[in-house]
Amino acid sequence: MIQVQNLDFSYPKKPQLFSKLNWESSTGNIIGMLGKNGAGKSSFLRILAGLLFPDNGQLSVLGFSPEERASAFLQEVFFVPNENYLPGHLSAERYRQILQPFYPRFDGETFSQLLDRFEVNSQEKIKNLSFGQQKKVGLAMALSSGCALILLDEPTNGLDISGKSAFRKELISVLSEDQTVIIATHLIRDLENTLDRVMILDQGQIKLDADLSDLADSLHFGISQSAVPDAIFSQSSALGVQFIQARTTQAQTVVNLELLFEGVTSGVPIASFLSKTNSLTT
Incomplete structure (x- = not known):
């Protein structure tokens, strides 16, 4: 599913973040990418999603080059960033109606059920929801998308204890065997009993996989x-x-x-x- 070979990446006027990075992943895993703040977790997810471009190296995700942003690739990748990105003037339900046609296997019923379990009002404008509730809307979107690859950046940040528990439960129950999830986090305890695989990113290198x-x-x-x-x-x-x-x-x-x-x-x-x-x- 994912092949990363000799990947180099750096931000302008900053030290190199990744140097000759190698990694690969097959289908059907929940992968925890652990690392301290600043280790490059968010950048790595954005590179996989085609939102950042490597300086050198080869990168294949689902058989595509992410930086080309092909529509067939975008239909199979769902990225939830740590920061709020949802349109505040829309309700969660209206946003679902707009977004769903882009993802061929999006399950609207699952989305509604997840919002109920997350205790989020689907008709309330997103700007009126708390940060944690907005995060739940994004997670419900991702878990309902049917995408082959789901990328979650600090998904439990902003969730209370019950919200974290609900997320772990739904993550395991909703996913199918042909979906892969990569979760980047420094909140390690929040991932207990959910992961199939762990990779630890430190000082720009994968120290354990x-x-x-x-x-x-x-x-x-x-x-x-x-x-x-x-x-x-x-x-x-x-x-x-x-x-x-x-x-x-x-x-x-x-x-x-x-x-x-x-x-x-x-x-x-x-x-x-x-x-x-x-x-x-x-």
Whole structure:
């Protein structure tokens, strides 16, 4: 579905953001792209969507070159930015009526159901909705679009606890097996129990790219009251010492995404401990 080869990108008069970046993805995954603020997550999504153009390298998304902005490509990609982009003078329902014809598999019934579950009035003008409610309208649009590729930039930013829970639930239930979602976020806890795959972007490079199942098979996550001698990575917390070990005979544990992120961005070569690694660029 996506192939990125030797991609270079920089903004004018700023240091290079990506240099010789390589990555690829197949169909049917919910992928979490984790990174600190300023790591380039939003820029990467915009490059995939054809809104920013790489300086060098090769990029293929759904068999298209995104920067050409072909109509057949645009019909299959839905991008929800972090900032508010919705037309405030329209209601969510009216905006749906205008947008739906552009997407061949848009499901209007699903859109209405999602707004009900998100507790958003579809007839209220968007400008009168809170930031969180506006974000829910955009997410409902994306999840109803039927697009092969959905790009979400900080989708839980502005949502309250119940809104985040509803988003996670609907994300899993609404998507079909032939759709791929890439979620860029620094709010790591908000993605728990939703991801199939995680990629960690740091200092302009993808430092880790792996399936959650492989991480759970290969690594053991735990908490101890004292230091663990054979830990790959550890850090103190209010509960004790959180640690990551290479898994041997231990029972499988839930992947602690926050601890994994801290380990990778601290320079720990987590990928070397995995039984099988997807694309990895260091």
